[in-house]
Amino acid sequence: MELYITINAFCALVIIMLMFMVRRGAMHESDQKVFFDLCFHSMLLLLLDILWVFIDGRPGEFCRTMNELVNAAYFVQTGVFGYCWSRYSFFIIGRKIERRWLRVLFATPMLMVAFMGVASIWTGWFFICDADNHYLRGELFWMQVALIIVYLLISFFVAFFAIGKSRNLVVRHKLVATSALGFIPFFAELVQISYPGTAVFCAGATLSLVIVFINIQKDMISLDPLTKLNNRNQTSVFLMNRSGQGTRGKNLYVFMMDLDLFKGINDTFGHLEGDRALLMVASTLKRVCGPRGHFIARFGGDEFVVLANLALDADADELRKAIESDLAEASRALPYSLTLSIGYARMAANEDEISLFKRADAALYAVKQGRHLER
Amino acid sequence: MQLFSYAEIMIFCISILLSLLFAVRRGMNRLTNQTIYSSVLVLAALAMLFCLLCRLNSCGILGKSVVMNLVFNEGFFIASVALSFQWLRYVGYKMGLSFWRKPRSLLLVSLPMVFAVMLSVLSPWTGWFLHVESGLFSGTPINIVFIACCCLYVVAAVALAASRVFKRRYYAERSVYLSLASFGVFPLIGILIETIFAEVPATALAVTLSVMLAFFEMQSRLISTDPLTKLNNRNQLNVFLLSKVGARNTSKALYLFVLDIDMFKGINDNFGHIEGDRALNVFATTLRRVCGPRGCFISRFGGDEFNLVAELDNDACAEEICTAINNELKQQSAALPYELCASIGYAKCVGPLENIGDLFCRADRRLYRIKKIRRERVI
Numbered sequence: 001m002e003l004y005i006t007i008n009a010f011c012a013l014v015i016i017m018l019m020f021m022v023r024r025g026a027m028h029e030s031d032q033k034v035f036f037d038l039c040f041h042s043m044l045l046l047l048l049d050i051l052w053v054f055i056d057g058r059p060g061e062f063c064r065t066m067n068e069l070v071n072a073a074y075f076v077q078t079g080v081f082g083y084c085w086s087r088y089s090f091f092i093i094g095r096k097i098e099r100r101w102l103r104v105l106f107a108t109p110m111l112m113v114a115f116m117g118v119a120s121i122w123t124g125w126f127f128i129c130d131a132d133n134h135y136l137r138g139e140l141f142w143m144q145v146a147l148i149i150v151y152l153l154i155s156f157f158v159a160f161f162a163i164g165k166s167r168n169l170v171v172r173h174k175l176v177a178t179s180a181l182g183f184i185p186f187f188a189e190l191v192q193i194s195y196p197g198t199a200v201f202c203a204g205a206t207l208s209l210v211i212v213f214i215n216i217q218k219d220m221i222s223l224d225p226l227t228k229l230n231n232r233n234q235t236s237v238f239l240m241n242r243s244g245q246g247t248r249g250k251n252l253y254v255f256m257m258d259l260d261l262f263k264g265i266n267d268t269f270g271h272l273e274g275d276r277a278l279l280m281v282a283s284t285l286k287r288v289c290g291p292r293g294h295f296i297a298r299f300g301g302d303e304f305v306v307l308a309n310l311a312l313d314a315d316a317d318e319l320r321k322a323i324e325s326d327l328a329e330a331s332r333a334l335p336y337s338l339t340l341s342i343g344y345a346r347m348a349a350n351e352d353e354i355s356l357f358k359r360a361d362a363a364l365y366a367v368k369q370g371r372h373l374e375r
Numbered sequence: 376m377q378l379f380s381y382a383e384i385m386i387f388c389i390s391i392l393l394s395l396l397f398a399v400r401r402g403m404n405r406l407t408n409q410t411i412y413s414s415v416l417v418l419a420a421l422a423m424l425f426c427l428l429c430r431l432n433s434c435g436i437l438g439k440s441v442v443m444n445l446v447f448n449e450g451f452f453i454a455s456v457a458l459s460f461q462w463l464r465y466v467g468y469k470m471g472l473s474f475w476r477k478p479r480s481l482l483l484v485s486l487p488m489v490f491a492v493m494l495s496v497l498s499p500w501t502g503w504f505l506h507v508e509s510g511l512f513s514g515t516p517i518n519i520v521f522i523a524c525c526c527l528y529v530v531a532a533v534a535l536a537a538s539r540v541f542k543r544r545y546y547a548e549r550s551v552y553l554s555l556a557s558f559g560v561f562p563l564i565g566i567l568i569e570t571i572f573a574e575v576p577a578t579a580l581a582v583t584l585s586v587m588l589a590f591f592e593m594q595s596r597l598i599s600t601d602p603l604t605k606l607n608n609r610n611q612l613n614v615f616l617l618s619k620v621g622a623r624n625t626s627k628a629l630y631l632f633v634l635d636i637d638m639f640k641g642i643n644d645n646f647g648h649i650e651g652d653r654a655l656n657v658f659a660t661t662l663r664r665v666c667g668p669r670g671c672f673i674s675r676f677g678g679d680e681f682n683l684v685a686e687l688d689n690d691a692c693a694e695e696i697c698t699a700i701n702n703e704l705k706q707q708s709a710a711l712p713y714e715l716c717a718s719i720g721y722a723k724c725v726g727p728l729e730n731i732g733d734l735f736c737r738a739d740r741r742l743y744r745i746k747k748i749r750r751e752r753v754i
Contacts, residue, residue, distance in 0.1 A: 002575055003380035010580050021591050198379060203387045210391055214398045217594040233602040301678045361648055
């Protein structure tokens with residue numbers, strides 16, 4: 001029993017630590033708030049389990065009532081936990097359940113488990129407290145397991161689906177987190193069912209949460225908070241890590257671009273509109289360059305960078321035109337004109353990052369001069 | 376059942392360590408050297424693995440071989456001592472102590488470890504750390520030497536890290552040092568628990584917990600730091616202001632400074648972006664030099680805009696800071712082909728209910744006024 005408590009207590013402690021770290025990082029990002037809620041429900045489940053260990057088997061009317069209440073609460077919480085967990089899997093890959101009836105369907109296992117869990121106090125469906133106040137599995141216990149497995153299976157299949165769709169940039173980014181959420185708890189539950197009385201599931205769930213948190217932090221480090229594009233730091237990491245794979249016959253092109261008259265937009269229309277303009281540029285870049293598999297980054301301020309493996313200068317010109325026309329289309333409804341100046345440079349053999357960016361910068365400057373634009 | 380749970384705990388801890396190792400090796404930031412930390416993760420995982428294998432072996436699952444038992448025990452000793460030593464090294468590296476770069480001092484510090492490893496390797500013949508008991512090796516009372524050696528390193532690490540927790544100079548990095556110090560405190564608690572409840576692998580759990588804490592702390596710093604100048608970034612400024620504006624109860628007032636570099640665009644255009652980056656770094660160094668000792672919060676908002684937050688007695692102190700910054704800037708930029716000059720606007724927070732946006736507005740307005748005066752003066 002000691003080890004059972006130890007495992008649960010340790011997992012609860014780890015989850016508390018994660019919650020603390022998330023909270024400390026100024027949770028204005030909705031990502032983190034949802035993660036915090038998931039941690040909370042996981043921890044509640046663990047704490048109820050620990051509480052049960054201490055109450056189970058103790059004599060007395062009070063302990064008996066407590067045992068029944070704690071067990072009921074535990075089963076209800078398994079439903080809530082399952083629901084939150086699988087919903088988070090969808091959340092991570094950016095999908096929401098739109099239709100109302102689907103959402104109700106999705107919540108049904110949780111509601112069933114909750115209802116039957118509470119009813120078990122009288123009906124003994126999921127559990128019974130015997131004469132010595134020991135917990136025993138009820139006759140419909142298998143139903144609870146099945147309903148929870150439904151939720152775990154949903155996460156499992158979301159992870160499967162994500163691996164299949166990993167060409168999509170948004171999904172690929174979250175692949176590790178989605179897989180951890182989908183596979184680890186599912187297999188942990190299978191082990192737990194095979195070896196009853198052990199605490200394997202909570203360890204599996206906690207491990208997943210740790211992996212998801214590591215990914216959340218990684219995103220916070222390498223992504224620009226406003227546009228969610230890669231940040232400048234990540235650009236250096238990318239250049240350092242790029243391998244020669246799939247780039248035979250192609251060269252690395254660096255595109256340096258910035259918004260024309262951005263300062264004017266900020267001064268005339270306010271910072272909020274300025275942010276909106278930046279987001280529009282980010283969407284354009286994602287739309288045009290994302291499917292082609294190019295690396296997109298925001299260098300700060302109104303400066304953006306695209307790194308692409310292309311065969312010829314003509315391809316570079318074509319990409320430039322594609323970006324410009326997409327932006328022109330997207331910004332048609334705006335009260336001001338939103339245009340990018342784009343300059344590019346092709347990487348020479350063994351050229352280092354600094355001189356490469358210098359040349360791209362010079363190319364951008366030349367383009368601006370050609371347009372007689374002030375930055 | 377006990378064995379199953381014990382094995383599960385060890386595997387769980389090792390999995391966490393491996394996840395951290397994987398994340399570190401994916402290398403998000405080449406500017407920080409993570410090899411020492413990686414070695415800490417690897418050694419901790421190894422120590423736990425040997426511990427687990429030892430237990431499995433003595434329970435007969437792996438065949439109860441005496442040789443394996445010896446190997447696992449030795450592996451555990453060596454990995455544990457090496458782990459403690461590497462942790463001390465990591466703390467020293469994080470604190471920027473030059474002591475650690477010199478090979479001679481490193482050798483000196485590693486002597487206890489070498490001594491302990493030697494003792495343990497010779498044990499099968501001399502019976503120092505291990506002796507044969509019912510066909511298997513188990514620890515002897517002299518084992519205490521091995522434990523003392525580990526503790527020596529760990530306590531040294533805790534002392535080093537803790538020494539900076541209370542110094543004002545390192546206030547900004549306090550949480551980092553706290554997490555480093557925790558690496559010693561948690562395992563000590565773990566060892567204590569393990570002596571009371573012999574079946575619980577509390578030390579392994581404690582080590583995992585502290586290693587995780589250090590990792591998340593490290594990542595947290597990366598999140599809140601501007602990659603170029605290593606100052607706090609805009610995010611962190613908001614977090615800091617939110618915590619300060621609400622808790623006003625000292626005699627000093629809260630001042631927000633908004634600074635920007637004069638004609639920075641010109642530097643970028645005439646000398647290039649690389650020189651522009653350099654100018655930003657010089658500026659950041661200046662701010663650290665002038666404002667660090669005064670206990671100000673320094674951050675980069677983005678572009679060429681910086682911020683300071685300080686608790687001061689009156690406006691005169693604020694003016695004094697502005698002058699000090701510009702004087703230092705003049706000195707620092709003497710070696711540069713251009714002059715670095717800053718325009719600084721500040722605003723005093725009027726009360727605990729003030730909106731942060733308003734505070735920024737007032738500081739911005741003052742900055743504009745200063746810039747205007749400067750431009751008119753030039754013309």
